[in-house]
Amino acid sequence: MVIVLNQDLQDFIHQGLSITAASRDPRLIPSISKALACQVLPDIGAIRLFVNKVQAGQLLADIVSSQRIAVTYCLPSSHKTIQIKGRHAKQTELLPGDLEHTQQYVQRLCEDLESMGYDPDTIRRYLHVDPEELAAISFMPDSIFEQSPGENAGEPMELS
């Protein structure tokens, strides 16, 4: 069942978060990659992720066969973390404005990390956006889980 993110969740994942995505191959061996940015398409409920296609090589290969994806979104300064799982995952064309959107998203995350005392050079290398290697993935969310550290981590989230 496909779900639609409520406004609070949309606002949360748009603010500049640390994002990690996972998929798996036909043998159920998982793959994993950082994602640099995301975007919700409110009209159809799809979520777009932006990744470095070299770093996410295995993940991009795995979504071709499984179409499954799991993505964590974390605001480092608050530890608030959610996981969105989805289906119909596929690599899609980059659109005009995607690069700028990704750069701005990464900038917001860098500011959050710097406020925590992280070394600016390290985080900029870690979250480097290479325009030549940018790729987009889209998927339809089907479940959302609380993942902030604690006993409730892993509980499905109410969307109402």
Add this chain to the structure above:
Amino acid sequence: MLKLEQLRNCFEGYIPSTIATCDPDGIPNVSYVSQVHYVDSQHIALTFQFFNKTRRNILENPQATLLIADPYTAAKYQLAVLYRRTEESGPLFESMKAKLAGLASESGMQHVFVLKGADIYQVLSIEAQEKASAALLPVHDPLLTLKQLMQQLHQAQDLAQLFQLTMSGLQQGLAIEHAMLLIADEAAAKLYTVETVGYVNSGIGSEIPFGCGVIGTAALYKTPIRVGHAALDYNYLQLLDKCPESALQPSLETLIAYPGLAQPQSQLAVPVLSSQRLLAVLYVESKQVRRFSYSDEDMLTCLAMQLALHMVRLQPADAETELCCPEIQPERLPDGAMVGIRYFSRDHSVFVEQDYLIKGVAGAILWRLLSLYQQQGRVQFSNKELRLDKALNLPEIDDNLETRLLLLQRRLAERCDFIQIRKTGRGSFLLDVRRALQLMCQA
């Protein structure tokens, strides 16, 4: 091919690691990992804190993939791993528990970060997601430093020199500001401090029970314990505050204050072992967060191995020492007024006038030496006669006699300038008394 050893900086927790797993229905899951711990060249361990989706998945499908990053180069690596087993006690568990306590305290989540087990994974493959910049790799050469430290230890002629060289080596070779060496008393399950560097008060003679704080845990489990953030559960001074005196062992030295930092941000304790027998614990600490790396832990572990060999080498064997002839002190009038020395036989504590000096085995030895001095005028003694002395009744095999004498020597040097102990040869020493003494023994 990349080796796990090359990636240990990634496990320091500066850039959080994530793990991807998959359930039997093919639904992937991705989650943050509190701690990745290097076990050996083929294994890592992850903390098991909650029975969450990751845990359920690996029990059903043990294949997982980790994403880690180097805090210096920011290079990312994927590790294909296979869950093997969980350890719920023992050295690895304790080491991870201590590290987790540091992380929990940094993030204010002490109640959340409780370790249930150490999940051991076999590492099947390592893949770099991009090339690391060689220019950013650390230039420090740990082997060279280690070689220099080892060469210094070779110069030691006795335990006192050995311990001083160890401390100065740590200061100069590794730029460590605060360090201490504590000798293990396995029978009493405690450690006593014999050498320190970088503290306002030397704290020589202060004691720590096995199992307490980073030092006591390293001693109890005979494993290195490294904490990269202030951790309340491993802050010895705060543990001591919380601990009612009655709960401490009655024989524990509490009158000499522990010299360590009140708020250490980084702590590393390494056991000094000789064939699995605990001789001592080498401890370093810092006000800086994440001051000590895996490489520092390796370095101190190697240094501790060397230290153990030299400690065994420099313990005089009884065969090498002779029972010295009782020597009568040349007639000499001690200077100054008479000083009262009080001895309490219940805990072997010795007071100089009103000031506490020492207790326990070292206190009993001092009292015996002073009694022989007063009754027979003796000043020359041997370790062997102390070991055989029925009045002292030392444990039959007390390999620590030399270090207890050293402790006594240090305490006297700090607290009582008119009674001194000086080594005169291998296993022999001189008692130098420069004031008239009045000895008073109480129960």
